[in-house]
Amino acid sequence: MRTAPGEWGDESETGVQFTKEQWESIQKIRVILQTDPSEDEFTEEEEQDQALTTELMQFCMLIVMQDMSKITVYDSPLMHFLAVMGIDAYTKTLRSSLHYTKFLAAVLYINRLIILEVAVPAEAWPILQSRNDIPDVPKSIKRIRSKHLCEGLFSPTSYILSQLAMGKAFNKMHKSAPNIHWLENQETIFYKGQPVQLEKISKMYYAVNKELQEMLTWLMFKKAVPNIDLSQITNSIAWSQEFRRNEYSFIQHPQNKHLDVGYQGLLKCAREAREKRQIMKKGISG
Numbered sequence: 001m002r003t004a005p006g007e008w009g010d011e012s013e014t015g016v017q018f019t020k021e022q023w024e025s026i027q028k029i030r031v032i033l034q035t036d037p038s039e040d041e042f043t044e045e046e047e048q049d050q051a052l053t054t055e056l057m058q059f060c061m062l063i064v065m066q067d068m069s070k071i072t073v074y075d076s077p078l079m080h081f082l083a084v085m086g087i088d089a090y091t092k093t094l095r096s097s098l099h100y101t102k103f104l105a106a107v108l109y110i111n112r113l114i115i116l117e118v119a120v121p122a123e124a125w126p127i128l129q130s131r132n133d134i135p136d137v138p139k140s141i142k143r144i145r146s147k148h149l150c151e152g153l154f155s156p157t158s159y160i161l162s163q164l165a166m167g168k169a170f171n172k173m174h175k176s177a178p179n180i181h182w183l184e185n186q187e188t189i190f191y192k193g194q195p196v197q198l199e200k201i202s203k204m205y206y207a208v209n210k211e212l213q214e215m216l217t218w219l220m221f222k223k224a225v226p227n228i229d230l231s232q233i234t235n236s237i238a239w240s241q242e243f244r245r246n247e248y249s250f251i252q253h254p255q256n257k258h259l260d261v262g263y264q265g266l267l268k269c270a271r272e273a274r275e276k277r278q279i280m281k282k283g284i285s286g
Helices: 020-034 045-064 077-085 097-119 137-148 156-173 198-219 264-272
Strands: 180-182 188-191 194-197
Touching: 020 045, 045 077, 045 097, 045 156, 077 097, 077 156, 097 137, 097 156, 194 198
Parallel strands: none
Antiparallel strands: 180 188, 188 194
């Protein structure tokens, strides 16, 4: 991690470069998290939570509203984070614009929410006055927007807007890659860039099937499950009037009357259950 030069860090280190104010906020958050409320200034855990929330908000403001006029783009902690998100850890390559713009859009949305809270908070913060105490709300929103949210400024949001616009332009020029494609050996399928080996799917299928069989055996009170030809079962939603009933079950379909899928078989298993699975006693009718 790299912080501000001088007493706050060493310029020769690599990583995120925080300003003095950002680094101080990080240290305050650490102190609050490591503090036992019963042994320090916080008389209650709720007070500690409020102090932590306030300091986290302070840190978010310092990150999102940072003046970048005297630093390079990726010296900003937020832009540094986005640069890292632009790397695909699996392929060890940069993400395409199609897969990267979604991160930009998500961060842009969060930035706007944070700055909106700064401009007109519904309730007062120790570091922000409430909307009711702001003399001119529209003017406050316009002032903060023109300083932090518009393109062409020295702010993180401005750079995000520029990159997002460029990414959208690239997305229109190039056809999107298919979400699913096979490897040449036909043993691995890629879904959204992530490899899925069919061998693992096969193992998962057998494991899930085994677990379902065990669950079904438990539900049947360890009795044999009756064999039913599934191809002979009708479960059509076209039977609309009956399907809309809350108690609808496929066994009530007229074409399923020939199947022995009622509750009588399960009731018989319950009556015959013994030891821990016994839930019915002799002399009590079903």
